[in-house]
Amino acid sequence: MKLVIAIVHDEDSFELIEELIDNGYKVTKLATTGGFLKAGNTTLLIGVEKEKVDSVLSIIQDVCKTRKGAVSMPSPIVGSTGVFVPTPVEVTIGGATVFVIDVERFERI
Amino acid sequence: MKLVIAIVHDEDSFELIEELIDNGYKVTKLATTGGFLKAGNTTLLIGVEKEKVDSVLSIIQDVCKTRKGAVSMPSPIVGSTGVFVPTPVEVTIGGATVFVIDVERFERI
Amino acid sequence: MKLVIAIVHDEDSFELIEELIDNGYKVTKLATTGGFLKAGNTTLLIGVEKEKVDSVLSIIQDVCKTRKGAVSMPSPIVGSTGVFVPTPVEVTIGGATVFVIDVERFERI
Numbered sequence: 001m002k003l004v005i006a007i008v009h010d011e012d013s014f015e016l017i018e019e020l021i022d023n024g025y026k027v028t029k030l031a032t033t034g035g036f037l038k039a040g041n042t043t044l045l046i047g048v049e050k051e052k053v054d055s056v057l058s059i060i061q062d063v064c065k066t067r068k069g070a071v072s073m074p075s076p077i078v079g080s081t082g083v084f085v086p087t088p089v090e091v092t093i094g095g096a097t098v099f100v101i102d103v104e105r106f107e108r109i
Numbered sequence: 110m111k112l113v114i115a116i117v118h119d120e121d122s123f124e125l126i127e128e129l130i131d132n133g134y135k136v137t138k139l140a141t142t143g144g145f146l147k148a149g150n151t152t153l154l155i156g157v158e159k160e161k162v163d164s165v166l167s168i169i170q171d172v173c174k175t176r177k178g179a180v181s182m183p184s185p186i187v188g189s190t191g192v193f194v195p196t197p198v199e200v201t202i203g204g205a206t207v208f209v210i211d212v213e214r215f216e217r218i
Numbered sequence: 219m220k221l222v223i224a225i226v227h228d229e230d231s232f233e234l235i236e237e238l239i240d241n242g243y244k245v246t247k248l249a250t251t252g253g254f255l256k257a258g259n260t261t262l263l264i265g266v267e268k269e270k271v272d273s274v275l276s277i278i279q280d281v282c283k284t285r286k287g288a289v290s291m292p293s294p295i296v297g298s299t300g301v302f303v304p305t306p307v308e309v310t311i312g313g314a315t316v317f318v319i320d321v322e323r324f325e326r327i
């Protein structure tokens with residue numbers, strides 16, 4: 001048995017939990033409040049048979065891979081109406097940190 | 110030294126923490142917000158000497174074992190007054206998931 | 219790779235997170251709600267190369283070491299005005315519990 005500890009961005013956490021559960025894994029979500037630089041992260045605990053670790057990692061990779069996204073930010077370019085025009089800005093989103101830890105003993109009570 | 114990670118139902122967590130502390134164990138309670146299927150769980154961290162793991166597991170077993178319980182649910186049988194009558198419904202409650210992990214180094218500062 | 223799990227007092231957590239980040243470590247802060255005796259604790263996860271464990275422990279030691287502090291408590295000695303006079307009382311503050319756990323596999327996605 002292995003324990004997968006996955007630290008993911010909040011915006012990916014719902015889809016990730018859904019995908020994991022759809023694939024038959026059990027997930028516990030810890031409430032994570034960020035430190036200075038880590039606001040907006042969620043920590044998941046996933047207990048899994050050794051043979052399934054690759055499958056779990058591949059689900060995390062699929063859902064959380066870093067990717068380009070667009071956020072609308074108030075633009076410094078003021079439109080002819082004098083109103084700030086929101087312009088989409090490309091940002092990198094996603095990413096995850098995953099620790100796999102050996103479980104010496106596992107009990108479901 | 111071992112680290113026991115116990116995921117238990119909220120309704121069992123207070124009694125379990127009390128029992129563990131009464132027996133001289135130190136417990137840290139992590140705020141757990143459920144995923145889709147895991148609402149209402151609490152995660153506990155218990156650092157413990159190797160020889161005491163069985164004792165901790167037996168306390169968790171005592172407090173959290175799955176058991177029959179009754180919850181009152183609004184009944185589909187409407188009483189003569191026209192009011193829904195709450196009837197006790199038997200449900201299975203309790204249960205816990207426990208991971209025991211080896212601790213390479215332990216420091217109390 | 220090692221995972222350092224540090225349980226520290228809330229009042230030390232901000233300084234500790236800042237020090238760890240200043241030294242290039244990544245920290246995830248879990249929201250910890252205390253059990254009966256553990257109110258006011260914060261749990262941090264720090265993934266770190268084996269060679270850096272001592273450095274992390276020494277930062278935790280520096281920030282969280284137990285030390286004398288003073289809190290103002292309403293004094294039993296009533297001043298001449300008949301008002302309770304707050305007197306500083308020496309208390310021991312700080313302290314931390316640290317688990318170092320081996321990480322079998324580490325992925326940054």
Ligand code: NI
Nearest residue numbers: 009094095096
């Ligand atoms: Ni990130």
Ligand code: NI
Nearest residue numbers: 118203204205
């Ligand atoms: Ni359950």
Ligand code: NI
Nearest residue numbers: 227312313314
């Ligand atoms: Ni303390």
